Amino acid sequence: MIAVTINGRHHELDVPAEMPLLWAIRDVVGLTGTKFGCGQGLCGCCSVHIDGRLARACVTPVGAVNGKHVTTIEGLSADRSHPVQQAWIAEQVPQCGYCQSGQIMAAAALLRRHPHPSDDDINQAMSNICRCGSYQRIRAAIRRAAALLAQGGEEAS
Numbered sequence: 461m462i463a464v465t466i467n468g469r470h471h472e473l474d475v476p477a478e479m480p481l482l483w484a485i486r487d488v489v490g491l492t493g494t495k496f497g498c499g500q501g502l503c504g505c506c507s508v509h510i511d512g513r514l515a516r517a518c519v520t521p522v523g524a525v526n527g528k529h530v531t532t533i534e535g536l537s538a539d540r541s542h543p544v545q546q547a548w549i550a551e552q553v554p555q556c557g558y559c560q561s562g563q564i565m566a567a568a569a570l571l572r573r574h575p576h577p578s579d580d581d582i583n584q585a586m587s588n589i590c591r592c593g594s595y596q597r598i599r600a601a602i603r604r605a606a607a608l609l610a611q612g613g614e615e616a617s
C-alpha cells in the first residue's frame with residue numbers, strides 16, 4: 461500500500477511499488493491533466509511536483525512517493541489563479557495544449573527556485589518539449605509570471 465498526498469488529499473493506493481507514478485495519478489486516482497508523452501523521462505509532459513520539487517512522473521516509481529506530497533496541474537490552484545497560469549492565459553501560450561501541463565509545472569518549479577529568472581535560468585530549467593513550437597510564448601509567459609510574483613501575486617507552489 462502506498463500512502464501519498466496528492467493535491468492535498470490523502471490516498472492509500474493498492475498498487476505495485478514499481479508502477480510509474482504517472483499511471484497511479486492518471487489511471488488509479490483519475491487525474492488526467494498530467495500527460496503521457498515519451499514514457500522515458502525525455503519530453504516533460506508528465507511533470508509534477510514531489511514535495512515541491514519538479515519530477516517526471518513516467519520514470520518515478522509510485523513507491524518513491526510513499527509518505528510524500530505530490531502536486532499535479534489540477535492542484536496548482538483551485539481557480540487558475542496561480543501566477544504561472546495567469547501568465548499562460550494572458551500570453552495565449554498553448555497551441556494543441558498537450559505539453560502545457562508539464563510546461564506550467566516546470567515553470568512553477570523554476571519560479572519557486574528563481575523568482576527573477578535570467579534567460580539562462582529559463583533555458584536551463586525548461587527542457588520540456590513542445591511539438592507545436594510554443595517556446596517563445598512560454599518564455600514570455602515565464603517573464604510575465606515573474607513580474608506578477610514581484611507585484612505580490614500568489615507564491616508559486
Ligand code: FES
Binds near residue numbers: 496503507517518
Ligand atoms: S512522458 Fe514523462 S518525460 Fe515524457
Ligand code: FES
Binds near residue numbers: 555557559594
Ligand atoms: S502546445 Fe502542442 S505540444 Fe506544446
